[in-house]
Amino acid sequence: MSCCDRGQLRSVDAMLDELLNKAKPVKDRIDVPIVDALGRVLAEDIISSIDVPPHNNSAVDGYAVIVANCTGKSPTTLTISQRVPAGSVPVALQEATAARIFTGATVPDNANAVIMQEDCNVQDGHVTLPTGISLNQNIRPQGQDIQTGQIILKKGHRIRAQDMGLMASIGVASIKVYRPLKVAILSTGDELIEPGMLAKEGQIYNSNRYTLKGLLDGFNADIVDLGIVEDTLSATLAALTKAAESADIIITSGGVSVGEEDHVKTAINELGELNLWKLAIKPGKPFAFGHVNNTSVIGLPGNPGAVFVTFCILARPFLLKCQGAEHTNAHSFKLPISFSLKKPGKRREYLRTRLNYEHGVATIENHPNQSSGVLSSASWADGFAIIPEHTAPQKGDLVEFYPFSELFGNG
Ligand SMILES: Nc1nc2c(c(=O)[nH]1)N[C@H]1C(S)=C(S)[C@@H](COP(=O)(O)OP(=O)(O)OC[C@H]3O[C@@H](n4cnc5c(N)ncnc54)[C@H](O)[C@@H]3O)O[C@H]1N2
């Protein structure tokens, strides 16, 4: 077991680099129908075998014409020679005639403009068209969206709702994705009991288990929920051995600070290896990472606020990489803060904050209680404001903001 010296903190970036270097992406692929593909990671490039749209089609309800037939200075009147509803196959347009056409319908091969019906006058099977018709107006060209042979989505891409629609648009019904990660979670601490039980003096409810369950559901992970493992070495050894047989990753909460005897640390060290770190992150300073056989172990600190932050900032990118995802970064943007910090800190702070809009302009509002033992702030917040180490931004300063929608969910 190793740990930083007293006072020496490891940077979040260095820890993240190590985690990403040690992440072992899953190799096994499974077939899923696209309807069940949300949040999964593609294990193949998706290549289109068709053009989308497959033919030139009309963007409006109106009349398809040959532009050369209507170039005069005064409005042209043409006979309506065919009717083309969406889904029908038109014939070539006779010279000096117009086709009644509807939105999405295939434009006759030789027609090269569609005029909106609101701009036309129709009488006795004839249509009078406005002047100034331009070539290809209101025609959506074949292949405008996707062309045959085009890679529409790349291996390693995490599928979002619009990607499901995109795959459907090229007629793909089922795809290969990486199998879901199997993640075992366990909570440590003699003080913990489960919701639904009556708390005796000294006992608190296990909240981390539920935060972690919710966060992992956002990854489509298969969760092996070990609950609160009985606080004996033999029970801990048995639970971890069993979890390591099938799980890719074990995530524990609690028991990673410098405190007394802890069976999880002892058991992991007996079965494999666990390194303890003090990180320059607030909340979440104590952090553990190691393995039991081929199963990675992440030890999050017990404080509920710290579990939430360290999962989002450290475990999330690690899990995404293990899941085969190409991109593990979350997008952030800079916004002014509506508060001032008293003094710079040694640790990079992930404040639980909220966006406040006044006259359409957003500022970052801070929750008044940023204690690592407080979960209400995370529940109240809709993102993290990041305060770099050794800085104390003041009201109006621009600060990086990570919306929670970037960190979990299938945005
Ligand atoms: N002497 C020092 N003490 C502490 C240090 C330090 O550097 N030196 N670091 C502090 C920091 S920072 C953190 S964070 C905590 C982390 O402690 P542990 O990971 O060992 O966690 P525990 O002691 O087991 O629990 C901390 C806190 O969280 C509550 N808890 C634990 N599990 C759950 C759960 N599943 N659901 C709800 N609440 C939970 C637990 O009751 C404690 O209150 O260490 C500091 N100490």
Ligand code: MOO
């Ligand atoms: O890092 Mo701990 O979560 O500050 O209390």
